[in-house]
Every structure is written in structure tokens, then in C-alpha cells.
Amino acid sequence: MIIGVPKEIKNNENRVGLTPAGAAEFRKAGHTVYVQSTAGEGSGFSDAEYEQAGATLLPTIGDVYAQAEMIVKVKEPIAEEYPLIKEGQLLFTYFHFASSEELTHAMIERKATCLAYETVERQDRSLPLLVPMSEVAGRMAPQEGAKYLEKPLKGRGILLGGVPGVRPAHVLILGGGVVGTNAAKVAAGFGAQVTIMDISLNRLRELDDIMPKNVVTEYSNEYNIRTAIKTADLIIGAVLIPGAKAPHLITRDMLKDMKPGTVLVDVAVDQGGCIETCKPTTHENPTFIIDDVVHYCVANMPGAVPYTSTLALTNATLPYAIKLANLGWREACLRDEALRLGLNVVNGEVVYKGVAEAWNLPMTNVNKVLQPAHV
Numbered sequence: 001m002i003i004g005v006p007k008e009i010k011n012n013e014n015r016v017g018l019t020p021a022g023a024a025e026f027r028k029a030g031h032t033v034y035v036q037s038t039a040g041e042g043s044g045f046s047d048a049e050y051e052q053a054g055a056t057l058l059p060t061i062g063d064v065y066a067q068a069e070m071i072v073k074v075k076e077p078i079a080e081e082y083p084l085i086k087e088g089q090l091l092f093t094y095f096h097f098a099s100s101e102e103l104t105h106a107m108i109e110r111k112a113t114c115l116a117y118e119t120v121e122r123q124d125r126s127l128p129l130l131v132p133m134s135e136v137a138g139r140m141a142p143q144e145g146a147k148y149l150e151k152p153l154k155g156r157g158i159l160l161g162g163v164p165g166v167r168p169a170h171v172l173i174l175g176g177g178v179v180g181t182n183a184a185k186v187a188a189g190f191g192a193q194v195t196i197m198d199i200s201l202n203r204l205r206e207l208d209d210i211m212p213k214n215v216v217t218e219y220s221n222e223y224n225i226r227t228a229i230k231t232a233d234l235i236i237g238a239v240l241i242p243g244a245k246a247p248h249l250i251t252r253d254m255l256k257d258m259k260p261g262t263v264l265v266d267v268a269v270d271q272g273g274c275i276e277t278c279k280p281t282t283h284e285n286p287t288f289i290i291d292d293v294v295h296y297c298v299a300n301m302p303g304a305v306p307y308t309s310t311l312a313l314t315n316a317t318l319p320y321a322i323k324l325a326n327l328g329w330r331e332a333c334l335r336d337e338a339l340r341l342g343l344n345v346v347n348g349e350v351v352y353k354g355v356a357e358a359w360n361l362p363m364t365n366v367n368k369v370l371q372p373a374h375v
């Protein structure tokens with residue numbers, strides 16, 4: 001198969017879809033790899049390293065899309081890329097369709113085969129291609145929150161860990177999954193007083209067992225959230241419903257109950273956000289203020305630490321990408337249920353329930369598009 005790795009063009013997105021080591025593995029399996037010139041520079045990988053790994057460099061993003069049968073990238077295509085996508089071309093990347101109606105319709109119109117990292121799901125309900133970036137974003141959330149709590153950045157002027165004789169900040173984390181767990185570890189390491197909320201009592205029991213004493217758990221419901229936000233200094237939204245919009249656990253009217261300078265970090269913003277007033281921001285302009293509450297809503301947080309993120313992402317995606325290349329996407333998805341669940345849009349048809357429901361679109365059974373006669 002011919003693999004294409006374009007340079008990411010989303011605002012301040014420095015990650016790349018494949019490391020030189022990943023390119024070498026594709027080549028070892030007998031595949032051709034085209035990488036756009038300078039695609040890896042933001043992550044610390046030079047063109048020379050890709051060439052040494054057996055990849056061929058192409059000068060433009062258009063050249064990569066024109067040659068490739070499978071595009072391997074990090075973030076969803078943006079408007080400038082839509083015309084480059086060929087009918088039937090396999091795109092293997094993060095899509096988060098439920099947060100963008102425009103992207104959904106664009107991929108339907110291009111009749112691409114869209115296999116989304118974030119909905120590849122194992123039988124145990126784990127999301128192997130979302131986990132590494134969730135780990136990165138989760139660990140970054142308290143780091144960014146601590147920064148924006150500083151007074152010059154319009155925060156409360158409170159040090160996350162406090163000092164002897166001065167209480168630490170109160171960090172409220174909504175969601176006890178991968179993002180929430182990693183956020184709690186870092187916030188607790190800073191010395192903050194941390195509360196994690198979740199609707200799964202089993203998960204809360206697990207967290208209660210493994211977390212340090214400055215982390216407490218609480219069942220998530222509207223009453224408890226409304227109570228907790230009154231004393232929280234930093235609130236981290238870490239809620240995920242695979243492939244679907246995140247629910248709004250914090251609504252517009254709740255901001256009036258927060259202290260001025262409270263910081264909100266909505267890690268779920270690329271899936272619609274779990275805080276109603278959050279809208280996607282960029283690393284260039286990461287925050288905005290509503291009712292004296294600082295909102296940090298960068299949709300590609302791991303893009304700020306691209307070296308770590310790219311290595312972590314390729315470690316997770318490469319085995320699946322090699323399987324797609326070796327078998328072709330249909331056969332790979334027939335054999336691997338986790339990959340099959342990654343299919344979101346195929347040949348102009350929506351095949352993932354969360355996407356169909358988000359935009360009130362008809363849904364085609366995925367087994368129908370896996371039949372060769374459907375081509």
C-alpha cells in the first residue's frame with residue numbers, strides 16, 4: 001500500500017502522524033511511504049531521518065494526497081485539505097466528527113473512508129488510540145491551569161500547591177477516566193487539594209484506592225457539581241462519550257457561582273466540550289473570559305509537546321496502521337472488531353451511531369460497507 005504523511009496545517013499543530021521509526025516499519029512490511037517535506041520538523045524529526053528510514057519526501061501536501069492510498073495524520077482535515085481528498089481514500093486520524101458538522105458533511109461529499117483513532121475500541125471498552133493523547137492532555141491540564149491561575153493571566157492569583165500556612169488550590173476534575181486520572185496525579189503532585197467526580201461507583205472505588213490522600217472522590221450529579229464549583233479554583237473537564245458529543249455538566253448559569261479568576265480547562269472541547277461556555281481555542285490564543293471566569297479550551301493540547309506526543313501516538317497507532325496496509329481496510333476491519341468500530345464515514349455514508357445522532361443523519365450498517373460489492 002502507498003502511505004502518505006502530510007504536514008499538519010492546523011494552528012500551532014506541531015505533531016506528525018508517523019515517526020521515522022514508523023516509516024521504517026512500513027518499509028520493512030513492503031509498503032511505500034511518502035512524507036511531506038518538513039512534516040516532522042515540529043516534532044524534532046528531520047527530513048534526513050525519514051529518508052534514512054526509507055521514506056520518500058514530497059514537496060507539497062497536494063503531492064502527498066495525490067499519491068497516497070492511506071493518509072496517516074494526527075488531526076482532522078481542515079477546509080484547505082478537503083479538495084485534496086480522493087474518493088475511496090483511507091484517512092486514518094483523529095476526526096471527532098460529533099463536534100463538527102462541516103467536517104462530517106465534507107467527508108461525506110468526498111466519499112472518503114474515514115477511520116477515526118478516537119472510536120477504535122477494544123472489547124473491554126478501552127480506546128487504545130485515544131489513550132496516549134488523553135494521557136498527555138490529562139497531565140497538561142493542571143500544568144496549564146496552574147499557569148492561568150496567575151494574576152497577570154487574569155486568574156485568582158493562587159499557587160496550585162500553596163505553601164506552609166497557606167491552603168493549596170482546590171482542583172475539581174469532572175470524569176475519572178484516562179484524562180481525569182492523569183490530571184489528578186499531576187495536580188496532586190503539585191500539592192493541590194483534588195476532587196474527582198464520576199458516575200461510576202466502581203471507578204470511584206478504584207481511584208480511592210490508588211490516589212494519594214490529597215485526592216478525594218465524589219459521585220457526579222448536578223447538585224454535587226453546583227456545590228463543588230463554589231470552592232474550586234481550577235475545574236478540569238475530562239468527560240468522554242466515545243464518538244459522541246460530551247454532555248454539558250457545567251452550564252452557562254453556573255459561572256455566576258464561581259469565584260472571579262476561577263480557571264476552566266475543558267479537555268473534552270474537541271468532542272463538543274463538557275462546559276457549555278467553552279468553544280475551541282488555539283495555542284496562539286488559548287483563553288477567553290466570561291463572567292470573570294478564565295476558559296482554556298485548546299482543542300489540540302498535546303500539540304504543544306509534539307516530541308512526546310508524536311512518539312506516544314505512533315507507538316499506539318502503528319500496529320493498527322500496519323494491519324490496514326497489509327490486509328486492506330475492509331479485510332482488516334472484518335478481522336478486527338476494534339478497527340471496525342473506528343469506521344465513521346465510508347463512501348459517503350455514516351456508519352457510526354454517535355456521528356449519525358449528532359447531526360441527525362441516516363446511518364448505514366457498517367457490515368454493509370465492508371462487503372466488496374458495495375464499492
